[in-house]
């Protein structure tokens with residue numbers, strides 16, 4: 001038999017099994033629908049037991065339907081032929097036939113582990129591992145690894161070599177795909193690591209960190225359904241573009257109980273993708289800001305009255321500015337969140353008024369403490385003063401107050417340099433002018449910090465809030481059971497504090513690559529990270545060493561950008577060669593637009609799939625304009641920070657030196673941009 005017909009014969013064998021799986025899937029779907037309908041009937045009987053049973057049935061039926069209705073693409077993708085003579089098919093979910101025998105084993109089940117872990121050195125009783133490629137219900141390819149040739153029966157056919165290579169050479173498309181069929185051993189170890197504590201996954205560009213983190217989330221949800229199903233799993237990544245890029249991976253595996261949020265969307269009620277210039281982001285992200293914000297809260301609100309006068313039984317009682325300052329200071333010294341301290345503020349003011357009244361006591365004026373406190377405490381003028389002097393605070397409002405350089409300088413004394421105060425005040429002044437719509441990603445962490453420092457506004461004033469900033473989620477942030485942080489090397493200390501609040505009782509998966517860092521002070525971030533994870537006892541670390549994204553030619557070029565900054569051992573090795581070197585062009589300042597266009601059009605012609613044009617953050621709009629008439633949905637023009645974590649089939653990097661110069665981490669930022677392409681890389685250097 002020729003090689004091609006052998007392959008066709010094996011495809012036919014697998015097609016038979018795949019047909020059985022889909023037929024059974026239809027039966028299960030009908031059964032689940034019937035159960036759902038029946039549960040509605042139960043509900044009509046309306047006894048508490050019936051209602052309870054109805055809820056359990058409905059929940060179960062809906063969950064089953066959700067799993068069965070998830071994308072059918074890639075439902076069956078693997079097969080193991082074991083030394084026992086049995087064959088086990090592996091799929092996106094587990095399916096049994098009517099006799100309760102396995103038709104398909106869920107990739108996360110222990111029985112499927114050998115699919116990822118068996119090697120020729122340790123075959124784990126696996127003779128042949130087969131990757132099955134389907135287009136919907138149609139088997140289109142099979143590809144085998146023979147792991148134990150000596151044990152293979154003589155009629156066992158072994159087809160093709162390398163499902164992984166085939167997967168890596170295919171063009172990638174708009175969104176990331178799941179890799180269940182080709183997860184590699186080192187990746188599988190990280191995916192299947194125990195849930196508890198902190199699991200850290202590091203590795204260079206394209207080593208599959210994001211893919212591994214998402215598959216780990218799916219694995220944990222399957223294995224720890226009870227613990228993680230309720231409070232859920234939170235996945236945090238760098239930008240909305242990135243979140244949208246990875247958004248299909250978990251649903252394609254039938255997992256919907258995962259919240260994906262970009263760093264600018266972590267706080268309910270405020271979502272932003274605006275990015276500060278690197279210097280401003282550096283100051284906003286520094287842990288020194290915790291103290292600055294604490295101090296800012298001790299200052300009187302800008303409109304607070306600075307004296308209070310009232311007539312009481314013929315005497316004039318007056319609290320002057322100094323006295324009010326002293327009272328405010330004492331209240332803050334006692335601690336507590338200002339929004340929960342208004343009653344204490346009232347008590348302190350009344351006490352001060354009493355002390356004054358006592359000093360004025362004479363024949364005509366004999367005040368009584370309890371009486372004075374209750375009488376003045378009930379007066380409307382006292383309440384008006386109290387509300388103005390100790391108002392309900394809102395985090396965004398407090399941050400906007402800091403656009404006043406004098407106020408900010410007061411809060412930042414000996415913490416920030418004058419130039420840093422200037423940078424911040426300017427940034428918040430422009431946000432105040434935009435009536436608050438221009439908050440940046442770095443501001444979100446500050447607003448979250450303030451929320452914690454201030455406390456929830458008093459109930460009665462919530463309706464009259466000056467801005468729509470009430471969170472949907474309660475102020476209790478400890479709700480997630482597992483938190484996944486992607487591109488963790490870029491989190492600022494303030495962002496570590498923010499995400500730490502989301503997982504005080506959670507287990508963690510932390511994914512990143514220090515070499516790609518865009519945060520300039522790793523030591524400061526490490527301290528904040530340690531604080532965010534305080535109390536976690538189990539720490540385990542996995543390092544991924546193979547770059548599956550870039551061709552070796554592209555990665556060689558990209559790694560040149562950082563080779564003198566890092567230990568060569570920290571760089572991964574790329575597994576694919578294409579024989580195509582990066583296309584490096586020079587262009588004069590006047591010719592840059594034309595050369596960029598030329599290069600982008602060339603990539604569009606030569607590559608299938610997505611084309612990314614990556615440039616400096618500051619020239620992003622200019623470069624977009626150069627390409628605005630190119631009518632191609634495959635083309636994206638992004639700034640260097642937006643390219644974090646992203647992947648394109650072909651990439652043009654425009655102005656590499658400018659890109660490095662713009663970032664506070666220099667050539668590390670360039671390394672990120674240069675390592676985004678799977679097939680073709682072009683570099684355009686202004687001469």
Ligand SMILES: Nc1ncnc2c1ncn2[C@@H]1O[C@H](COP(=O)(O)OP(=O)(O)OP(=O)(O)O)[C@@H](O)[C@H]1O
Nearest residue numbers: 179182183184205206207208209210211548549645
């Ligand atoms: N085992 C695998 N099988 C098939 N494709 C894989 C495998 N591992 C990784 N890939 C692919 O390699 C590419 C890079 O993966 P991913 O984005 O997860 O890497 P990363 O380490 O997060 O990269 P970076 O640090 O540069 O953001 C993706 O297209 C991913 O699907």
